[in-house]
Amino acid sequence: MEVKVLNNADELGKAAAAHATEILQAAIKARGRARLTLSTGASQFEFLKHFVQADLDWSKVEMFHLDEYVDLPETHPASFRKYLKERFLAHVGVERYELVNGEGNVRRNIEELNARLNEAPIDLALIGIGENAHVAFNDPPADFNTEEPYFVVDLAESCKQQQVGEGWFALNDDVPKQAITMSIRQIMKSSVIISCVPHRVKANAIKLTLENELMNEIPSTILKDHPQWTLYLDQESASASLDAGLLYKPLQTSER
Template identity: 35%
Template sequence: MTVKAISEGQKEKLTYYVFEDRDSMGRAAAADVAEQIVKLQREQSEIRMVFAAAPSQNEVLHYLTQDNRIEWERITAFHMDEYIGLHEEAPQLFQNFLKEKLFEKVPFKQIHLINSTNGEEVERYTRLFQERPIDIVCLGIGENGHIAFNDPPVADFQDEAIIKKVELEEACRQQQVNDGCFKGLEEVPLYALTLTIPALMSAKSMYCVVPGKTKTEAVRETLHGPIGTACPATILRTHDHAFLYLDGDSYGDEKDER
């Protein structure tokens, strides 16, 4: 069943859709991602995808795993960022989130996890990432406008790296508490490894899913603020094939002429 947006628009190259509720948003985003996967299945033998790990992605990941048109055994998966300093069984590790929600539910061809305990991980992951182009990135936007862990202080639209170590901004760390992933700010790691903005933007298609009232200001800046690292997600407006999925809470009450 096709889910219809209650509103949609265009900001530069970025197409955005607003849905009545979070479930509709996730269902619609998953349908569009699946359509792109099916299209690519007809054109190439392997598909390379990057997935975000966050509660905001729950619905889209759920509906993707339910789509029986997807030939998962032809998909190589990456995840886009990972904390440094958590033990390997920690539920907050992004790879453990993705294992539970996605990687252990469907039979991928390959899954490349970021091992943040490996001192040579930047070099290893860079090699894997650069083997072939990335077809699809599924991502979200942070409360401070970050994409992956590219917070405003470390975001670089001309970054020469594929993956790098970053210090997490306090607003980003507080979001992890707000999302219920940690009990308090003191538990949230100070550092992480993240794919850089040029690495993410190299994907042929980007599907960005952003629900919730805590994201309203970030969405407003993404759509209507100046393109720059003060709100890293504004870079999505320059991508040739990027789509933003919102619910009523994240879009807010203002009109398109904001």
């Protein structure tokens, strides 16, 4: 595990985007193509702003994403399909991509998505950490055992509160009760994982991640078991860990 603490969210996004670009460039050079998984949400704004400017042959990149609400139309402001189309796909030349569809025949959608994902390994996964330490929509207590690449989960109240707090929904009751998410085991199969986690609202989740051993009540602890995981923080998201002595000042990079 490598931890990088930057001064602010924009510097975090720029550094993580440069790192992600290097990983994808290496995959394209080695095999002529690269497979990428993207996360969404307010924590990824700065990363995506810089990432879409990357010097990459995007036509050789295939994109998947982590999750989507069940029965939420793509036209809704909180739709992650809408998010990625507007913040990523509209700005790059990615020709092959799979968007998680939570409408219609959800079981069939998942089967088709699983088949496509299983065609080849994922070179790079951008994996956020939620305020309740969830990974994708694997809320605590997370299922660490399912082998399905994507499956349907019930959303925890703490997860719904985060979505309201970020402004995607007006009330907790407006948040869908279920979502399709990439499973923990599938995420951990990615060759490289980068986590962009800025902002003070994530400080406690980061502290819990760093100070605890593997437990499904803190799903993000699983990421520490990945051999190539880099966690990008800003001063705000690192604050509780710095105060607890889990990270040390002055700090740019820390390995544990």
